[in-house]
Amino acid sequence: MTEIETLAAPARRLEWQPVEVREIIVETFRVKSLLLHAPRWQGHLPGQHVDIRLTAEDGYQAQRSYSIASPPEDDLLALTVEKVDDGEVSPYLVDDLRAGDRFELRGPIGGYFVWTVATPGPLSLIAGGSGIAPLMAMLRHRARRNVRNPALLLYSSRSLEDVIYREELDAMARGDPHLRVVHTLTRKQPEGWTGHRRRIDRELLAEASFPPEQAPKIFVCGPTSLVEAAASLLVDLGHDPLKIKTERFGPSGWTP
Amino acid sequence: MDETPISRGFRSRRKQQAPKDRLPPGQYVTTDFPVLSAGPTPQTNHQDWTLALQLGGSLLGKWSWEEFEALPQTTVRRDIHCVTKWSKFDTTWQGVTFDDLLKAAGLAEPPEPYIMAHCDGGYTTNIPVEDLIDGKGMVVTRYEGLPIAPAHGGPARLLVPHLYFWKSAKWVRRLRFMEEDERGFWESLGYHNYGDPWKEQRYDGD
Numbered sequence: 072m073t074e075i076e077t078l079a080a081p082a083r084r085l086e087w088q089p090v091e092v093r094e095i096i097v098e099t100f101r102v103k104s105l106l107l108h109a110p111r112w113q114g115h116l117p118g119q120h121v122d123i124r125l126t127a128e129d130g131y132q133a134q135r136s137y138s139i140a141s142p143p144e145d146d147l148l149a150l151t152v153e154k155v156d157d158g159e160v161s162p163y164l165v166d167d168l169r170a171g172d173r174f175e176l177r178g179p180i181g182g183y184f185v186w187t188v189a190t191p192g193p194l195s196l197i198a199g200g201s202g203i204a205p206l207m208a209m210l211r212h213r214a215r216r217n218v219r220n221p222a223l224l225l226y227s228s229r230s231l232e233d234v235i236y237r238e239e240l241d242a243m244a245r246g247d248p249h250l251r252v253v254h255t256l257t258r259k260q261p262e263g264w265t266g267h268r269r270r271i272d273r274e275l276l277a278e279a280s281f282p283p284e285q286a287p288k289i290f291v292c293g294p295t296s297l298v299e300a301a302a303s304l305l306v307d308l309g310h311d312p313l314k315i316k317t318e319r320f321g322p323s324g325w326t327p
Numbered sequence: 328m329d330e331t332p333i334s335r336g337f338r339s340r341r342k343q344q345a346p347k348d349r350l351p352p353g354q355y356v357t358t359d360f361p362v363l364s365a366g367p368t369p370q371t372n373h374q375d376w377t378l379a380l381q382l383g384g385s386l387l388g389k390w391s392w393e394e395f396e397a398l399p400q401t402t403v404r405r406d407i408h409c410v411t412k413w414s415k416f417d418t419t420w421q422g423v424t425f426d427d428l429l430k431a432a433g434l435a436e437p438p439e440p441y442i443m444a445h446c447d448g449g450y451t452t453n454i455p456v457e458d459l460i461d462g463k464g465m466v467v468t469r470y471e472g473l474p475i476a477p478a479h480g481g482p483a484r485l486l487v488p489h490l491y492f493w494k495s496a497k498w499v500r501r502l503r504f505m506e507e508d509e510r511g512f513w514e515s516l517g518y519h520n521y522g523d524p525w526k527e528q529r530y531d532g533d
Contacts, residue, residue, distance in 0.1 A: 084532035125334045134353045159340045173332035182516035183365055295362045302367035312367045319362050
């Protein structure tokens with residue numbers, strides 16, 4: 072995994088910084104992207120996340136982590152938030168937040184689930200639901216830099232309406248013969264849908280990923296059940312477990 | 328420092344606030360048990376599992392699954408706190424305390440002040456020995472009376488509940504004494520070297 076480093080001098084603290092909501096993009100019925108102006112942002116790597124902190128009028132505070140969906144090249148920082156009905160923070164972010172509102176965040180956080188164009192070789196991305204967010208940062212970064220390494224996104228959604236960034240992904244794939252985007256719709260398919268219609272299984276992974284011989288860098292992000300299943304199937308298919316990086320979210324029993 | 332911006336209309340949705348002396352700053356209580364790991368879940372059978380205690384190049388002790396099960400068993404009920412903000416109260420774990428492991432290896436006291444825990448899947452984490460002795464640290468094999476599921480660290484994981492839960496390394500196989508502190512996996516990737524939830528030591532520099 073990583074080299075063990077010697078203890079360095081204490082790093083600078085990641086300070087809370089104020090951000091302003093510049094724009095809110097409705098992605099699906101349950102998902103919005105918040106485009107944030109973060110004047111003190113020092114930059115990030117695709118795949119990293121931030122902690123956000125909301126403060127209520129009575130001083131109550133709540134913190135949550137969200138992946139960054141924007142590439143380092145963009146001026147505004149994008150967080151893509153899915154509304155969890157019984158949640159405390161996401162319903163506020165999705166239903167109540169308006170352009171011009173301010174809150175705090177700190178980051179970037181996480182140095183493992185990270186990909187940049189400096190990493191050679193095929194890139195294999197596997198997403199479930201809003202787990203697409205950090206992978207989108209990687210794809211956007213790759214597109215902005217015009218890098219054409221083979222890349223493949225296998226993306227599991229409940230229905231076509233639940234696919235986040237659908238048009239952008241389509242446009243990206245149309246303009247780039249080295250990028251393949253494979254959707255699977257697990258609950259509801261539109262009439263005439265010829266694509267996949269089941270949860271990610273061995274066959275689907277074998278078809279929509281690079282063979283182990285090509286030693287792809289693999290990133291899996293989504294609900295725990297999907298990540299657990301996909302990661303162990305990839306190991307079964309012969310991929311080096313150390314090349315498979317995972318990020319899980321949501322309660323352990325949640326399924327897409 | 329700027330004034331903290333107030334989020335208009337944001338309020339606590341918690342029906343009951345957790346007592347301040349029980350919930351560390353920035354945490355929220357969950358009844359679920361989320362899973363977080365950096366890679367695939369290793370599947371290790373009991374017959375292939377061993378736990379080793381190591382100092383430099385030498386082995387201080389090594390236990391097979393059966394031998395480990397025969398060591399004195401301790402059951403504790405603890406609150407756990409994950410750096411990703413969830414806390415879970417009253418979790419019950421069974422296993423062997425670090426103190427009993429030292430005894431089983433014939434050690435009167437720990438030979439060095441730091442431990443690196445090595446796990447299946449390549450994960451490592453560093454912990455001061457002081458935070459493992461006197462009942463503070465364990466290697467656990469049962470959660471709520473049942474074998475720990477692989478996704479949650481089974482067959483055996485470390486339990487150091489007074490530190491953020493990444494220190495309670497899943498799939499632990501080897502505890503290595505170190506003369507000097509070294510950083511483990513997350514500790515080398517921007518997370519805090521010690522990880523005290525009450526001081527909110529989430530990231531480097533906190």
